[in-house]
Amino acid sequence: MIIEFRCEREHARRWMCRATLSIDGRDVPVQIVWTATAEQRPAGLDALFELERMVLRRGKQGGADRLKIIPEPTQARTGAADVIVDFTRNPRHPDCSARLYLRPFFNGAAGENAALTAILAGDLPVIEIVNELDGSVLDRGHPSGEIAAGLSGALETVMARTLTMVTAILSGRPRILPQIARPAGDGMRRRPGEYVVRGLAVSIAKEIYRLCCYAPHWHVGWRHNGSAGVWETGDLSGPGWNVLADPGHRFYADPFPITWQGRTFVFFEDLDHRVGKGVISAIEFGDAGPVGEVVPVLEEPWHLSYPFLIEDGGELWMIPESSTHGDVALYRCVRFPDKWERHATLLSGLELADATITRHNGTNYLFGAWRDGTGGYSDSLAIFYAEHLLGPWLPHASNPVLIDRASARPAGNFVTINERLWRPVQDCADGYGAGLGLAEVVELSPTTFRQIVRHSLRPGPAWPGRKLHTLNRCGRLEVIDGSRVQPKVQAFASQSPSAGFAGERTQRAGTRASSAGTSGRPMN
Structure with missing residues (x-):
């Protein structure tokens, strides 16, 4: 040809x-x-x-x-x-x-x-x-x-x-x-000249912002909700959201809660702004909220984020995002919650962000934001399927199955409600991580895929700020994330990572703002 x-x-x-x-x-x-x-x-x-x-x-x-x-x-x-x-x-x-x-x-x-x-x-x-x-x-x-x-x-x-x-x-x-x-x-x-001048002004403003603030600075929100949650209401209403306090020079994002061996933990990306590389950390939750301190549980020489968790064969597994390393790796929990070992490579030689698995009609499907080395990181959805978690994983017949910045990138666990399959999606129409969509998957097989976004969620009075890009739930515990301004001059180093959770809600509302985009891959 x-x-x-x-x-x-x-x-x-x-x-x-x-x-x-x-x-x-x-x-x-x-x-x-x-x-x-x-x-x-x-x-x-x-x-x-x-x-x-x-x-x-x-x-x-x-x-x-x-x-x-x-x-x-x-x-x-x-x-x-x-x-x-x-x-x-x-x-x-x-x-x-x-x-x-x-x-x-x-x-x-x-x-x-x-x-x-x-x-x-x-x-x-x-x-x-x-x-x-x-x-x-x-x-x-x-x-x-x-x-x-x-x-x-x-x-x-x-x-x-x-x-x-x-x-x-x-x-x-x-x-x-x-x-x-x-x-x-x-x-x-x-006119082109006006566009470029405006672009240069915005670029300069962002550089000044980065000099003064940690950006983007994500934070994890949580609440205990005994009634209808986000998936049932289609919005963020209900009990007030609390913020998981962080040390200031580090941000928390991509929360995934799980109850295992009788204890509930939330796993999340933990990124030190001074290093610019994420690790996976976790904190225990009880009936009143967080218990103890944040504990690092997994670190690699490359950036890790989005710690997707899955139970299979009586064991607990994690698939953290490692797209900068060019693979999708599976880790086995050796000791809960703080010891994990790399067990297998599910996919290699590709940039696939936010890998998320669901089992549908007897087949495992792995969704991820795929990038072919050019263009954005959030607009292309690829699906792989396998009979078993360890694979072999085969590509969907139509990869990439969707190129749409408003509904491609995964944003948390799949949910089944009244026998209907749903997935949260990142809505990046107004910028990376600007909002969430709740999409119903109406067709899914190795050769077909179709989804319909039924609800759109944006930050507002219930969750101030300009960002919102992960949603998960475990029992009564609901978790989301967002971003805010984090001044570098503010003395956070002495703050305990687990202190001030209830009072953080007022502080968060008083510091709502946008976080500037990064010059390279958007940090989750």
């Missing part, structure tokens, strides 16, 4: 320049045909991109950078293409002999200007890949921009996820088309 990219010569960018495209582990040749410019870009766009490269990326190259010299290999055509991917707005030639002619659309329009228009209108576009030979939509997705720096970073993110979708189509895997509404946009609300 030969793939042909059609791109505008006058607006050649680094992401276009490739000799092959990796499809299911095979390097398929790519030839590039440079065409005439269909429409001009906004004046000064490349100069603004260069300014962003120097200021926002400290001189590091990015996919949206202009190609000053077109490499020779991209100019030579090796033969008639089997597949054409047309990134322009130029009309398709009537004598085209390719068996597949793909054209990406951004909020319903083709070409780079359409993507830029959506970004400048204030949001990343919904991407659709259309087969122009019959007009059918083959894939649809909505990317997340949590690591996109400026206008050029947003464009690079959009095109990276476009290539993810093209690759999935060319793999031959069946695609699942979600119903995703296009963002409401009315054209370019800002």
